[in-house]
Amino acid sequence: MKRCETAELDWNPNGNCPLRPNSSPRIPPLPPPFPPPLPFLRLLRCFSLSNLPTAALSSLAPRATMAASGVKMQEVKDITRIERIGAHSHIRGLGLDDSLEARMVSQGMVGQANARKAAGIILSMIKEGDIAGRAILIAGQPGTGKTAIAMGMAQALGSDTPFTTIAASEIFSLEMNKTEALTQAFRRSIGVRIKEETEIIEGEVVEIEIDRPAAGAPAGGKTGKLTLKTTEMETVYDLGQKMIDSLTKEKAQAGDVITIDKATGRISVLGRSFTRSRDYDAMGANTKFVQCPEGELQKRKEVVHVVSLHEVDVINSRQQGFLALFAGDTGEIKPEVREQIDTKVAEWREEGKAEIVPGVLFIDEVHMLDIECFSYLNRALESDLAPVLIVATNRGITRIRGTNYKSPHGIPIDLLDRLLIISTVPYTEKEIKQILHIRCEEEDVEMSEDALALLTKIGVETSLRYSIHLIIAAALVCAKRKGVEVEVEDIKKVYTLFVDVKRSTQFLMEYQSEFMFSEIQDQDADMTDTRV
């Protein structure tokens, strides 16, 4: 800690701030300052003239950071690499109460009460699982929370219901037919709940020993040993890198009773062994005590799990025998294999061995699909094994890709007729403030009330996404001047450093003639694919 305070705090061009060593992977390096052209200054003056309260005095106390030894740091880094902060990682559900009414602010969702209520109704339809092949369109302007609503639905459904998210442009590939890619996406979204026998290792951890490679060795070279015991026996296992990572992630330690799925390597901690109940005076409230397992360490157990139809397809379309060695990618799957699987699954259902778990297929930016895909969707939705389809688009009346016809949302009328449409509306100022507040918490940034108000104003005038992106940039500027919380001056600074779309467009319009190729003023030079 002491060392941190006295350390050179000058900005390091690699983006590594010495005060926050662990967060360095997710911080983009700041580009060199860009002299703001005239229009920017004009806009800035608008802000300073508005009736915003002046910035409070910034405290000079250094930001409290974790003092970590080199060994500890390595460990933390390994885990943070897995859990980065994404654009929608603050969303934990749809934020509805039991009667499907939208709470104002809940589970990371703000506003959009009508759209969320509608999504909640669709959600209860999916959960019941009786109705196949319904389709929902979420339409709205950019940055109004369409993807957020879809993510919220996925979170609310839980991990057992298959939820496949694709962007429409993903299906265009030279290696795979468009409709094949869509079929695979459809079949990924239908689960089969089935009992399978798997081999598990169940025992009490006696010792975990992890050898750290010498400094400079590649990070993948970690090895370790795990000793497990039952009441009757004890076995030592050699661990691979993956296993060490998941043991660290599950925080397994000596005295815990754990199970390891031998095929997948999944570790789950069942609780602490009774024999260790007197190790500490104080225990966490949710510490569970279990008996040390008996008999042999390796057991065969029946496990119920959900696999998607696509996974079953892949298993059964693999080359048999020695040819399997050369089969890498699965590529396209023969329709005969799919038919076989469908009849097999129907048999299992009749015998009560398996049940179907219908899921959701979410296609973002659906206007990027072309007319062939749309007509395929029409047909695919009629199958009784179809999942619930959710599509989202931010287009108004536009050309259907692959034709010269124009249609609302770029979707043909016959498909539109099969869709229930949920529309999202732009956020109000109050809602923007709430969202920015939530994002500040998610990104672990402390912000003063004034700075948040300014950021909200920026959000209203420009866009929500732009102001969200300014949060972490402002936090870095704040850390550089050793501030505790982000103040108005930090926001002002990043506002001048990073240009939003409106200012950039304005700048381009004024200085268009000085850019490359501006002398060509050809009417046909636009980049649309009208020739198709």
Added chain:
Amino acid sequence: MAGAMPEGTKVSKMTSGTRRKVHYTLPDDSELVEEFDLQTDELLVRKRRAKTVLGKDGEWVFEVGEPPARVTIEGDLLRPSSSNPILVRKDRPHAFEWRVRNLPYPKANYSVSVDPNEQQLVIRTANKKYFKRITIEDMQRAHLSLEESALSWSHENNTLIVCYKKPEQILKMEKEAKAMRLNATEAVAEDTTPPDCKQQ
């Protein structure tokens, strides 16, 4: 062995190196492979595998003999350390024999018994280092029950050796199976054209 197979089992045989290999495909798509020494006709390996519910090939389960000690890519997860005790079944003309290697403890540490309820042999250690329940598949297939009197064991060179004397019925069955195996000529393809192997 061959006599006990269910109806509809496909058999193919081949000789490779010093081993005669017999491959059975059972009507439920599970497979069984037996390997015999060419000179002594000793059963070296008997392994089974079945398809999983979803149609994937399962792992080979070794009844007799031990799996090849190969480092595979899947081994990235975890594997028992090589210092652990290893159990291998060997086939003797008059007895089933199991060898547990890497057991350095004195003889007084072990106890081997028959569990009459589960019809299994049970190996225990007083210091709680090793424990194993052994099912004798041959006896189960012939519906014979285990007798404590047929069991014997010894410990030498860090190895625990457990023997179970084969009863009369098993010896008789093995004799018949051997006669069948030796009489049947190795399957030779009727037409001499080589199988359709594409060159690259």
